[in-house]
Structure formats: C-alpha cells, structure tokens
Amino acid sequence: MKVFAFHLMPYAHLDMGYAEKYRAAWVVLPNTYFDPKKGHELYNRYLDELELVAELGYDGVSVNEHHQNAYGLMPSPVVMAAALARRTRNVKIAILGSAFCLREHPLTLAEEHAMIDCITGGRLISGMVRGIGAEYYSMGVNPTVSHARFQEAHDLVVQAWTRPGPFAFEGKFYHFEYVNVWPRPYQQPHPPIWAPSTGSTETIEWAAHPSRKYVYLQAYSPIQSVARYLNYYRECAQTMYGYTASSDQIGWSTPVYVSDSDQKARDEAKPHIEVLFNRLLRLPFEMLFPPGYLSAKSLKNMRSHKRSVSGQEHTVDSLIEQGIILCGSPDTVRKQLMDTHRLLGFQNLLCLLQFGTLPRDLTERNIRLFAREVLPAVQTLTDKEYGGMEVRAAE
Amino acid sequence: MEATEIDVRGCRLHLRRAGRGEPLLFLHGAQGLNGSEPGLDALARHFDVIAPDHPGFGRSGDSDLIDDASDLAYFYLDVLEVLDLDGVHLVGHCIGGWVALEMAIRSTARLGSLVLIGSAGIRVKGVPRADMFVCAEDDLLKMLFAGDGGAAWIRSWRATPELEDIYDRNRAAAARYSWSPRLFSPKLDRWLHRVDVPTHIVWGREDRVIPPAYAEALQSRIGGATMAVLPDCAHLPHIEQPEAFANEVTQFIQSRSAAR
Numbered sequence: 001m002k003v004f005a006f007h008l009m010p011y012a013h014l015d016m017g018y019a020e021k022y023r024a025a026w027v028v029l030p031n032t033y034f035d036p037k038k039g040h041e042l043y044n045r046y047l048d049e050l051e052l053v054a055e056l057g058y059d060g061v062s063v064n065e066h067h068q069n070a071y072g073l074m075p076s077p078v079v080m081a082a083a084l085a086r087r088t089r090n091v092k093i094a095i096l097g098s099a100f101c102l103r104e105h106p107l108t109l110a111e112e113h114a115m116i117d118c119i120t121g122g123r124l125i126s127g128m129v130r131g132i133g134a135e136y137y138s139m140g141v142n143p144t145v146s147h148a149r150f151q152e153a154h155d156l157v158v159q160a161w162t163r164p165g166p167f168a169f170e171g172k173f174y175h176f177e178y179v180n181v182w183p184r185p186y187q188q189p190h191p192p193i194w195a196p197s198t199g200s201t202e203t204i205e206w207a208a209h210p211s212r213k214y215v216y217l218q219a220y221s222p223i224q225s226v227a228r229y230l231n232y233y234r235e236c237a238q239t240m241y242g243y244t245a246s247s248d249q250i251g252w253s254t255p256v257y258v259s260d261s262d263q264k265a266r267d268e269a270k271p272h273i274e275v276l277f278n279r280l281l282r283l284p285f286e287m288l289f290p291p292g293y294l295s296a297k298s299l300k301n302m303r304s305h306k307r308s309v310s311g312q313e314h315t316v317d318s319l320i321e322q323g324i325i326l327c328g329s330p331d332t333v334r335k336q337l338m339d340t341h342r343l344l345g346f347q348n349l350l351c352l353l354q355f356g357t358l359p360r361d362l363t364e365r366n367i368r369l370f371a372r373e374v375l376p377a378v379q380t381l382t383d384k385e386y387g388g389m390e391v392r393a394a395e
Numbered sequence: 396m397e398a399t400e401i402d403v404r405g406c407r408l409h410l411r412r413a414g415r416g417e418p419l420l421f422l423h424g425a426q427g428l429n430g431s432e433p434g435l436d437a438l439a440r441h442f443d444v445i446a447p448d449h450p451g452f453g454r455s456g457d458s459d460l461i462d463d464a465s466d467l468a469y470f471y472l473d474v475l476e477v478l479d480l481d482g483v484h485l486v487g488h489c490i491g492g493w494v495a496l497e498m499a500i501r502s503t504a505r506l507g508s509l510v511l512i513g514s515a516g517i518r519v520k521g522v523p524r525a526d527m528f529v530c531a532e533d534d535l536l537k538m539l540f541a542g543d544g545g546a547a548w549i550r551s552w553r554a555t556p557e558l559e560d561i562y563d564r565n566r567a568a569a570a571r572y573s574w575s576p577r578l579f580s581p582k583l584d585r586w587l588h589r590v591d592v593p594t595h596i597v598w599g600r601e602d603r604v605i606p607p608a609y610a611e612a613l614q615s616r617i618g619g620a621t622m623a624v625l626p627d628c629a630h631l632p633h634i635e636q637p638e639a640f641a642n643e644v645t646q647f648i649q650s651r652s653a654a655r
Contacts, residue, residue: 027529136574137529144571284531291528292567299563 001341001381004094005053005367006062006253006350009046009080011070012357013038016279024287025280026069026134033070042073045360047080049367051087053353056371059379060092060125062350064196065099067131068138071280078112085119093120096196096217096253096350097127101146101153102139106174107181110157114185122186127194127217128154130203133293134283144292147202149173154193161190194251199229201298208236210243215348217251223323223340226252230344234389247383251348252340255325255355258369262328268362269327269355270316276356277314277324330373337378338385345386349378396430396439396446398454403470403477407456410447414439417507417648418480421446422471424489424513425527425573426539426631427453427565429558431551434633437641442484442648447474449491451568453561463572464490464516464580468497475505482507484648488633489605490515490573493580500586508651509594510644511613513602513630515578517587519612524578525603528570541601541629548634578605587616594620595647597640599628621647 014025014033022029050061063080066072074080077095084093093116100106117124130150136143152171156179159169165180185191195207196217207214216233218226230250237245255273259265294302319325323340326333337349353370354363396411411430419442421435428435428446438444448455449467461467471494475483484507487495492514499509525538536545552562594617598610607624614620623643625636632640 023531140575142571142574144567144574286529286531291563291570296560296563296567 001346001378002059002092002348003375003379004060004062004092004348004350005050005058006064006094006096006352007046007050007354008064008066008072008352009043009074010276010280010356011039011073012042012359014070014279016275019279019282023282023284024134025071025282027137027287029070031068039073046354047083047087049354049360049363050080050084052364052367053371054084054088054091056368057375057379058091058371060094061088062094062096062125064096064127065129065131067102067135069134069280071276078109078116081116081124082112082119085116085123088123091123092125093123094125094194094350095127096125096194097129099129099131099135100157101150101173102131102135102141103153106153106157107160107176107179110160110181111183113157113191114161114181114183117185117187117191118183120186122191124185124187124191125194126191127196128157129196130200132198133288133290136290136293137287142292143290145173146293147295151206158190158193161185196251196253197229199225199302200294201232201301202295204229204233205236205240208233208241208245208249210237210241213237213245213249215249215251217253217348217350220254220324220352226254226323227344230346231389247345247347247386250344250346251350252344252346253350253352255319255327255352256333256370257325257327257353257355257358257366258330258333258374259365260329262332265328265332266316266320269325269358272356272358272362273316273319273325273327274314274356277319280356330369333370334374334377337374338381341378341381342385342387345383345388347381347383396435396444400454401474401477403474404458404460406450406458406460406470408447408450408474409454410445412443412445414442414444416442417482417484417652418443418445418478419484419486419644419648420471420475420480422485422487422491422494423447423449423452424491424515424630425565425569426489427561427568429453429551429554429561431548432633433637434640437637438486438644440641441645445478445480449494449568449572451571452565461572464493464497467494467572468501472498472502472505481505484508484510484644486510486512486644487514488512489630490569490578492516493573493578493583496583496587496590497580499592500583500589503590503592506592508648509590509592510647511594511596511610512632512640513598513605514596514609514613515573515605516580517584517609517612517616518576518579518581519608522606522608524605526577527604528566528574538603539630540635541599541627542635544635548631584616587613588618590617593647593651595643596620596622597632597643598622598624599630599632599635600624600626601629604630
C-alpha cells in the first residue's frame with residue numbers, strides 16, 4: 001500500500017466564536033478573521049510538517065484546493081506543491097486535487113502541473129476535482145453544469161498534456177484556438193490522475209471508465225459510506241464496464257491520530273478534531289450543495305449521508321464510533337487499518353495527520369509515531385490481504 | 396386553470412390556461428409555479444391567462460437549446476408563433492421579467508404591452524441584493540415575503556411528493572439560468588430603448604431579492620414606462636398581494652386599451 005500524508009492547512013487561529021455571528025467558515029466568513037502574520041507562521045509550520053513526512057518513509061505528501069474559507073488555506077495547491085518540489089527528493093507530491101473546472105482557463109493549471117512534474121522528475125500526482133459546492137458560490141461558476149464542465153476541463157487538460165500542439169479545442173465551455181502547452185509533463189503520457197470525491201455516483205462511474213481507470217479517492221466519511229462508495233467503484237468496473245478493478249485504483253482518505261494509549265489519543269485529539277468537524281467544516285446544506293450541484297437522485301442520497309458528516313455536532317467518540325477518523329494507540333490504529341484493508345482492499349491511503357487546531361508538537365509526534373509504529377506494517381499490505389468482494393458479501 | 400402540454404422546438408412545454416379575453420402570457424420567476432397563485436386566478440377574470448413552466452422548471456421538459464435568459468427569450472418568441480398569439484400582454488416576474496425584456500428588445504411584433512414584476516435582468520451597481528440561493532429556508536421565506544405568508548407558501552410546495560421534487564427542480568433550473576452573472580445580463584441594459592410597447596413596472600416595496608431601486612432604474616431606461624410600488628409586499632406580489640397585483644396589471648392594460 002502507498003501511504004500519503006495529507007494536509008489541509010487549516011486556519012488554526014480562527015476565533016471560534018465566529019460561529020455565533022456567521023453560518024459557516026466558508027463563503028460568508030469575513031477574511032478579516034485571517035491575520036496575515038499568523039498565516040505566515042502557519043504556512044511555514046505546515047510546510048515543515050510535510051517536509052518532515054518526506055524524510056520518514058511515507059510514499060508521498062498531499063495538498064488540496066479550497067477557496068475563500070478557514071478550513072483549508074490552499075486556494076492554489078500548486079503553490080504548496082512548488083514549495084515542496086525542491087525541498088523533497090523521493091516522495092510523490094499529490095495534488096488531491098485541483099479544481100480545473102473552477103477556472104476560466106484550465107490551461108494555466110495544466111501548465112503549472114506540467115512544470116511541477118518536470119521540476120520533480122515525475123513525482124506529481126494530479127487530482128482532478130469539481131470543487132465543493134461552496135466554491136461555486138465563491139468562484140461564481142454555475143453549479144448546475146459542474147459535472148459537464150469538470151469532464152470537459154479534464155478532456156482539455158489531458159489533450160493539452162498528450163496531443164502534439166498546437167491544436168484547437170472546441171468544447172461547450174472552453175474554446176481555444178491554440179492549445180500548445182509548454183512544458184509537456186515529465187511523466188508520459190501524463191501524470192497519474194486521481195479522482196477525489198465525497199461519493200458522487202457520477203464521479204465514481206466516470207473515474208472507473210476503462211478509458212480512464214483513475215484512482216478513486218474517498219474523502220473522509222462514515223466507514224459504512226466509505227465501504228459503499230469504494231465497493232461501488234469495483235462493482236461499476238465489473239458490471240458497467242466488464243473489467244475487474246485493480247486495488248491500485250482504490251484510495252481512502254481519513255484523519256489519523258496515534259498516541260501512547262487509546263485514551264491518551266482520544267484526550268489529545270479531542271479538542272482539535274472537534275474543531276475540524278464542528279467549526280471549520282461548518283457548512284449549511286444550501287452552501288454545501290448549491291442548486292443543481294447534485295443530480296436529483298444524488299441530492300436525495302446525499303441528504304441522508306452528508307447530514308451525518310456536517311449537519312450535527314460531533315465528538316471525538318462519535319467520530320471514532322462512526323469510523324470517520326482513526327484514533328488510538330499505534331496497535332489499535334494498525335489493526336483497524338489492516339482490518340479495513342481486508343474488507344475494502346484500498347492500495348492508497350491518505351492520512352490527515354494534522355487537523356483543526358492540532359498544534360505543532362502533537363502533529364510532529366503523530367507524524368513520527370505513525371511512521372515508526374504503523375507505516376511499515378500497512379505499506380507491506382498487498383492485494384493478497386484483501387478479502388475480496390465475496391468476503392464482504394459473506395459478512 | 397386547465398393544464399395542457401405543447402411541443403416547441405423539441406421541448407415539452409407544460410402550461411396552464413384560464414379565462415377569456417386578450418391573451419396574457421405570464422412568465423414566472425425563480426420559484427416557479429405550483430398552482431397556488433391567487434394573483435393569476437384574479438387575472439383570469441379579465442384575460443386569457445397562459446402560464447407556462449419554463450423549460451427545466453415544473454412539469455416542462457428540459458432543452459439542450461436553452462442555457463440562459465437570452466435562449467429563453469427566443470424560445471418564448473417561438474411559443475408565441477406556435478400558439479399564434481398577437482397583441483399579447485406579457486407579464487414577467489423575476490427571471491420571467493428578465494426573459495420578457497430579452498424578448499421585447501428582440502421583437503415586440505406580437506406584443507401588446509409589457510408588465511414587469513420584481514424583474515431581474517439588469518444590474519444596478521451599488522445596490523445590494525439578497526442571495527436567494529445561499530440562504531437557509533427560513534431566511535429565504537423572510538426575504539420573499541414582507542408579512543408572514545412564507546409559511547403557507549412553503550406548505551403549498553410540501554403538499555405532495557411531486558411538488559417537493561418540483562421545488563428542488565425549480566431551484567436548480569433558476570440557478571442554471573441566473574447563477575452568473577447573478578440574475579442579469581450585462582448586455583441587456585444597452586438595448587432597453589428597443590422596448591417600444593407600453594410598459595408598467597410593479598414592485599413590492601420590501602423586495603430584497605431585487606430591491607425597488609431596480610424598478611426606478613428600469614423606468615428611467617424604458618420610454619414612457621409607469622411604475623407602482625406595493626406596500627406590505629416583497630418579492631412575490633402575485634402571491635402576497637394578489638388583488639393589488641391583479642388590479643395594477645388589469646388597470647394598466649385597460650387604460651392603454653381605452654387610450655388606443
């Protein structure tokens with residue numbers, strides 16, 4: 001299994017009293033809540049944390065994109081990936097992902113990804129995401145065409161990376177007379193593309209298509225939902241497209257915290273993980289799902305699922321109980337990961353090792369302890385340890 | 396009102412029709428129609444009222460031809476041809492007012508008059524508008540109604556599972572046509588001098604979705620337009636003040652007919 005350390009780079013200094021005045025840490029939360037001097041410290045601390053990860057045997061570091069919010073301070077993950085490109089040597093740098101379709105000019109992102117791939121000698125993984133619903137408010141892109149625009153932006157970027165230029169691109173949303181991206185990506189035909197998602201049926205079916213076979217990365221969710229979506233990818237490959245998906249196409253992303261004992265881990269993680277879910281991820285339904293962002297069918301499915309992630313007050317205990325996070329002693333977390341792998345067979349794991357307000361010292365200890373006590377065991381997991389779909393059915 | 400369906404350019408258009416008299420085409424706004432609009436019933440006492448669900452809304456089909464208000468305008472100009480209507484009194488509310496304006500700058504050949512109710516379509520810089528998409532439902536109802544009519548109105552959408560689905564569908568369709576730029580077309584403003592039919596502008600005084608400053612801006616740009624601002628009324632005059640709404644429309648049209 002490939003194990004990545006993922007960072008959201010939250011604005012940990014947020015005055016959490018904001019919640020009495022504002023509905024969300026997104027879209028409507030004034031940016032006067034952001035103190036640039038504290039931001040300076042945070043960015044550099046977070047980059048230090050990812051650079052530490054790169055020295056401790058993890059397979060990669062990962063960053064992502066969110067706009068106009070306190071949850072994640074990376075409107076441009078490319079900036080972070082560029083900063084990491086020259087400060088790391090062997091690890092993958094995974095942008096999971098970039099919202100190409102939120103751009104009027106996805107080619108600028110295609111160029112930047114190709115630059116990072118060339119600088120790093122092919123260490124880039126390019127995630128492609130639609131952007132969450134809130135970003136359709138913040139960036140002004142029409143949410144009702146997000147799937148179509150996402151797919152077209154993908155087609156444009158992949159062609160820009162692979163077809164000899166210049167050529168004309170003639171789409172519905174994008175029209176370019178001259179597509180001729182310099183530099184071309186280092187990896188040929190192009191960097192690996194991953195599709196991170198919270199569980200959109202349309203995205204799973206799109207990613208599993210035989211012409212793509214992209215890694216589907218399930219964002220953190222109750223473990224039952226994770227199972228449903230990851231298994232749906234495999235079922236989709238089998239029944240819709242007639243091939244058996246490789247476990248290398250399956251990925252899971254989850255917050256992880258380890259400490260000396262289960263109780264100590266809970267106690268230490270509690271205030272910081274609760275800030276992540278109850279304050280930074282505070283998103284009313286209308287903001288998370290703007291009209292038309294989901295198909296009518298997905299909207300109904302999501303109403304039941306997503307309320308359980310963002311619609312209620314979480315505690316560290318409820319998060320552990322629902323399998324939204326992994327938290328405990330190294331033995332406990334290792335066992336949980338191995339058990340879950342036997343059930344779901346994911347060969348890619350993204351660990352969110354800093355979350356919410358988790359401070360520098362606890363984050364660093366988490367990164368080191370996980371690297372020493374958990375990482376070696378899970379990195380050796382292969383498809384042989386995966387029980388397969390039949391085992392799941394039998395249980 | 397009696398419901399029928401017609402096919403226009405491959406799109407199934409659901410429309411309700413009632414009353415006798417000169418034809419009046421009512422183009423609905425972002426919230427769509429559910430049959431509980433007393434203002435339309437009042438108009439049917441004087442006119443042949445035709446109230447379609449826009450493509451993508453209500454019980455009408457979808458159309459790949461239609462992405463925005465400009466497409467809807469061409470579509471409804473085609474509808475007037477298909478229904479073979481002349482001297483039509485075009486009454487547009489919110490997004491429907493925007494479509495009516497887009498129609499009128501293209502062709503008034505089949506129009507008799509124009510009434511704009513809390514109309515979208517232009518942008519008055521510096522006048523803040525409340526966002527009906529991002530807000531919670533309670534806030535939306537406070538935004539749409541000056542009084543306490545919101546509770547009954549939202550109940551009318553919860554009457555059947557079909558209407559509940561239509562409510563969501565209408566929100567998505569409204570977003571599709573009006574998301575960005577929000578509720579206006581930058582080009583429309585340049586061509587409003589082409590509106591050459593008698594025009595009346597009716598607005599709820601408490602409208603925060605599109606504040607009354609927009610009524611004044613439209614009046615200043617459309618030659619000879621008259622204006623009425625209704626008290627105790629926000630964004631949905633045909634629901635919140637149905638009699639005042641119907642009186643304004645009826646008296647305007649009848650006074651113009653008398654003048655002819």
